[in-house]
Amino acid sequence: MPPRSGSDVPDRASVVLIASSAGGIGALEILLSGLEPPLPVPVLAAQHLRRSRETDIVDILSRSTRLTVKLAEDGESTRPGTVYIAPPDHHLCVETTGELALSQGGPVNYARPAADPLFESAVRAYGPRVIACVLTGFDGDGAEGVAAVKARGGTVIVQDPKSAEFRGMPEAAIDTGLADFVLDLDDIAPTIERLLRAG
Incomplete structure (x- = not known):
């Protein structure tokens, strides 16, 4: 179903975005x-992955959550309760119609997949109905995406660098001055649940 617009925009979010890099698979396990x-x-989710080999991230994450976890496919429509992971060597983006799109455009912040293309495309599709989370990582990926999310009125959650295995991505997101929440990793999922169910 395409994202809704205009007067029928719901009060709560319509999608959760997650960005992570080094240390991110463990952080994703805890969050999910x-x-x-x-x-x-x-x-x-855009988790930085090695380009040169197949990934077992779906199997790993599926053991930690009751949600359905899968690698995203080009052109597929999203379903509630499903976690779509950017596949190796592809940016995960969202079309304005709501379908997923995979791109092999150039690396962003030396990464493909990267957070910024995901965040920036999702807010074009969903506007303010986005919750974007930045987790552990050693570079600045996600900071520009955070700015795009906030420019459209979305919500930004950042892992407290003190609880992150690598502080670079969370610190870059915090340095934008645009984070709505800076939370220990264990507190992120409960906050997402409250935001989604508050209405």
Whole structure:
């Protein structure tokens, strides 16, 4: 279903975005384990992955959550309660119609997949109905995406660098001055749940 616009925009978010890099798979396991079905929205995740080999990230994350986890496919429509992971060597983006799109455009912040293309495309599709999370990582990926999310009225959650295995990505996101929440990793999922269910 395409994102809604105009007067029928819901009060709560319509999608959760997650960006992570070094240390991110463990952080994703913890975050996703705290999201309980029936989750009313899809989750789109850009975790920096090695380009040169197949990934077992879906199997790893599936052991930690009751949500459905899969690698995103080009052109597919999203479903609530499903976690879509950017596949190796592809940016994960969202079309304005709501379908997912995979791109092999140039690396962003030396990474493909990267957070910024995901965040920037998602807010073009969903406007303010976005919750964007920046987790552990050693570079600045996600900072420009955070600015795009806030420019459209979305919500930004950043992992407290003190609880992050690598502080670079969270610190870059915090340095924008645009984070709505800076939270220990264990507190992010409960906050997402409250935001989604508050209405």
